[in-house]
Amino acid sequence: MIEYWLQAASTYAGDIDFVIELVAVIVGFWFFLTVGIFFWLIFAHRVSRSPRAEYLTGDEEQPKKFITWAHMLVLVCDVFIVWAAVQVWYEVKQELPLENGGQPQVVRVISQQWAWSFVHPGADGVLDTADDIRSVDELHIEVNRLYHYELSSKDVLHSFSVPVFRLKQDAIPGRVIRGWFEATQTGSYDIQCAEICGIGHALMPARIVIETPEQHAAWLAGHSPTQLAAR
């Protein structure tokens, strides 16, 4: 349902949407039921039809049963929510999957007030070599390919947010935080900072460009420092 309003473009976006929808349905059910009962009680026990209000001390079981049963049902619902959330959390945040038959591509994501910069591995697929491509406010990746990211901050807290991936990860100064994503469709999408980071926080957008293997190879060739120097 969320995908109807916000495109989903990563392998785990659907799982995260499922948790959000599950929470929305369960909480929504109890919300509307509670509000409905509340208004029904107001109507049913209006002044013209009811005797004087009665104070329940809680000593007798019978009047409490409607509250007790409801609480138990809510707890059962909580179990479903916790089960779904932990499963997705484990899959997205705890696991760092490996690509079939090899190491995944690693990109470096560096946040600062108020910009994003990125280091892409060049054609050799390895970081910290001469053909690394460094860019500002634009991350280029290949569709249907597993990427690990190394997220850091030069100054204060930031949060690397890619809404179409349903990815949001805080960047903490002094730490390198690793995570992963795998894009499922091509296109150019927003990267945002999701942590208030100073006066320019709202003006800190970047783009993630998801390309086909051919497009990505062409981009790498066109921006590789070693190839540019050779021309």
Add this chain to the structure above:
Amino acid sequence: MREFRAICAALGALMLAAAAFAEAETGDGGARGRQLFALCTQCHGVDGGGRREYQAPAIAGLPQWYVSGQLEMFRSGLRGQHFDDAEGMRMRPMSLALASDADLQAVSAHTASLPLVPQASTLPGNAAVGSAYYGPCIGCHGLQGEGREPLFAPPLVGQSDWYLLSAMQKYKAGARGYGLRGGDHPPALAQRAALAQGMAGFSQVLASEQAILDVIAYILSLEPSAGGGE
């Protein structure tokens, strides 16, 4: 009813007077310039004298043509969009906060109207040696470091030494004056980008860090002239 009409007429006259006053104020950016400058003070200081802890240079008293030109460069990504220019990347979003060209001109005019803030010497350098190195700078920045608008060369006098050092290091490293990078820009901006690229080339003349420090020491020994720039 008569009183109501009188009040309306008085309010109308007051609004017209306020509009006329605002119109007359545009020389120094007016109220809008002052209002927008509040954003600049966050990093550049209330007096526009710069704050080293933020690596934000002195901007008070810089000519309007230079401030507006640099803001346009930042906005278009011709400055402040290089991996090694952390300070420039911090400034670029601020330039994007200016919603219109009129705002850009207003804040530039206000900045230009501010008095220069004296800058203390913080770096070692030999001004006597630096005077020889300053020779190639004269063509664009002037004999007294006063700057030249036709070449889009800013005044150097009145600027802090740490900022001049940082700017030279960035030019030498290619983090400033990196050209158009294939982008499509209006001719005026493209020309400024080309001149900045020229500065990146000139920066290579100063081969060592000590040479940069010496020429900066010489620039600091020059007397600021009123107005700044031709």
